[in-house]
Amino acid sequence: MAVTIRDVAQAAGVHVSTVSRTFSAPHMVNADTRERVLAAATQLGYRPNQAARALTTGRTHNLGLIVADIANPFFPPLIKAAQAYARERGYHVFVADTDEDPQEEQELIQTLAKQVDGVVLVSPRLTNHSIERLGMELPFVVVNRRVKGLSAVLMDVGSGAVQAVRHLTSLGHRRLALLGGPRGSWTSEQMRKAATAEAAAAGAELTVIGPNSPTERGGTDAAPEVLGCRATGVIAYNDLVAIGLIEGLAARGVEVPAGMSVVGVDDTVAGRLNRPKLTTVAMPTAAAGRTAVDLLLQAVDARGNGAAAQTTLETSLVVRESTAAVRPGENPPAGAPEIAGAPAG
C-alpha cells in the first residue's frame, strides 16, 4: 500500500504520535523535530489519509452537493463556484444528480451522510418535512427554498420580476404575460407574486400562464396562449422557456422584439448566445454556490448550536435585444379608459 504515518515516524526517528501532531497541531512539536518529520514526509511523499483521520476526528473534510439536473445550464456555474470555494477551504465535494427524483435524493443523502460533513441541497425535490427530519442528523444548506431550522441561500427573483415588469412598462407595454414554471416551484411562486403586484401598481394588465415545463418545449407550447391573451411583453420562467417561446412565436409569424418583447430569467449562456440576445434577469448562481458552502461550513463548525442563517442574493436585469418599445397602436386604443392602477407606495 501507500506510505503511512508509521513509515514517516520510522524515517524521522520519532513516534507516530509526533508525526500526527506535526500535521494536525504543529505548534505542539519542537521546531527541530518538526523539520525532521516534514523532511521525511516530503521525502517519502507522505499524505495523511483523510478517511482514516475522519474515523477518529469525525470530520471528513468532504461535502455533498445535490442538484436536480447537472445538465441544466442553471447548475454548472453554481457547482463550479461551490467546488472551487470548498477546495479553497480544504474540502472536496461529491456532486450528485437526482434526476428530479425525490426518492433518489433521499437515498443519496443517506448513503452520503457518513462520508461528508454536510450537504448543500439545490432546489430540492424532497418535501420540507423530509428535509427537516434529515436535517437532524447532518448539517444542510438549502438553495432556493426555506426550510425551518436550516440555513438557506435565496435568490431574490421577486425583485428580478419587478425589474422586468418595470422595464417592460417603461417601454410602453401595458398588457403583459408571465410564463410560470413547473407546479410547486418556489421560484415561480415568488415571481408570480412580485410581478402581479408590480403590474397592478403600474396600471398594467398581467396574465399568468402555466404551469409550464421549465424547458424550451415549455416555451414553444405556450406560444399560442401568449398570443391569445394579446400581451405585447412577456416574462418567462427561465431562459430556456424564453428561447422556446421566441421560436414558437417565430413559427407563427411574430418576430421578437418587433412583434413581442420577451424577458428570460437565469442569464445562461444559451440566452447570451441566442439571437436575438435575450434580455434576462441574471441570477447570482456562482455567488449562491459560494455562499451555500460558506453557510454550510459555518453550520458544520457550529455543530448544531448556532442559528440557521438566511442569505438573500440580489438579481439584476440585463437588457439585451429581445425587448423593445411597444409598437404604436399595439396598446389599448387611445381614449379608452386605462386599467386603474393603484399608485405604488
Add this chain to the structure above:
Amino acid sequence: MAVTIRDVAQAAGVHVSTVSRTFSAPHMVNADTRERVLAAATQLGYRPNQAARALTTGRTHNLGLIVADIANPFFPPLIKAAQAYARERGYHVFVADTDEDPQEEQELIQTLAKQVDGVVLVSPRLTNHSIERLGMELPFVVVNRRVKGLSAVLMDVGSGAVQAVRHLTSLGHRRLALLGGPRGSWTSEQMRKAATAEAAAAGAELTVIGPNSPTERGGTDAAPEVLGCRATGVIAYNDLVAIGLIEGLAARGVEVPAGMSVVGVDDTVAGRLNRPKLTTVAMPTAAAGRTAVDLLLQAVDARGNGAAAQTTLETSLVVRESTAAVRPGENPPAGAPEIAGAPAG
C-alpha cells in the same frame, strides 16, 4: 455519534462479525440470523460506514472526476452520465474543476488519491509524462487523450471532421476553412489531419486558421481571417467558436448560411438554440462519461494487471440550418482549373 455495527449486533443478539457478514457476504450467514440482523439494522437505521470499511478493504467505493471547466457546456452531460452510471454501480463521485490549471490538476489528484479507487481525467491539462507517473499509484482513465498504459475513451472527431467536409463539398463548397482550437489540443489536431486529408481527396481547398481560444470570442476574432481566405464553408473547433464566428460575420454583413456555411462541433444546447440552428458534429459526451466509468471500474478490479483498454466512440454530423448550398458564382470561375485532388482510397 451515529449507529454502529456494534449497536446492531447487540440488538440482534449476535456478534459484530455476523453483522458485518450480513452486509458484505450475506450468503455466509444463516437465513434466520440474517433476517434478525437486517431487522435490527433497519429498525435502528443502520448504514455501514464506507470510510471505515475502506480502511480495511482498501476500497472506498468513490471515484474522482476531474475536468478543466465545469461551466463549459461540453462537460455537464459527461459529468451527469458518469455520475449516474457510477451510482448504479454503487460508487459516489467527487467532481473537481481545475480551471485549466495543470498545477491544480496534480494537486487535486494527490489529495483525492487516498479517498478514491480511481479517477477519470477529462481532457487533462497535465503532460503525458506526469499522468503516466501518477498512473503508477492509482487507476486512471483518460478521456480524449492517449496515455501509455492507461485506459482511454476517445471521441472520433477525425471522422466527424470528415463528415463535415463531405457535407460541405456535397453542397458545392470548394474553398473551406478550419478554425482550430487552442494550442496543444489533441482534438484540434485530430480534426486538422482528417479534414485536410478529406479536403484534398475531394479536390477542395482547405485553410487552417488558428490557434483560437475555444470560446465565442475565439470565433468572433477569427471572422476577418475567414473572410480573408475567401472560404465559403467553415468548420469550427466547437459550437461556441462557431457561434462567435457567425456573430463576427454578421457584424461584417455576411449572413449565415446565405453568405457562408458554418459547422460546429459538440452539439451543445447553445448550438441547438442558436439562430440559425447550428449544423454540428455531435460528440457522444454522455456515452463517454459512462464508458470512462466502466473502464475505470474494470481497471480498479484488475488492480494493475489487466491491459489498458481503448474505446473509440463515433461522432455524427447533425445537419441543421447553418449550412446551405454555395451560391452560384461563389466558386472558382467555371473553366478555371480545379485544384487537383488525389482520389480517395
Add this chain to the structure above:
DNA sequence: GTGAAAGCGCTAACAC
C-alpha cells in the same frame, strides 16, 4: 515536548 496505548467502525483470518 514526546512516547505509549486505546480506540474510531469495520473486515478478515482463524478457531470452534
Add this chain to the structure above:
DNA sequence: GTGTTAGCGCTTTCAC
C-alpha cells in the same frame, strides 16, 4: 455458521 482477535491509518488521552 458464528465468535474471537488483530489491525486498517490515524488521533488523542495520559504519562513521563
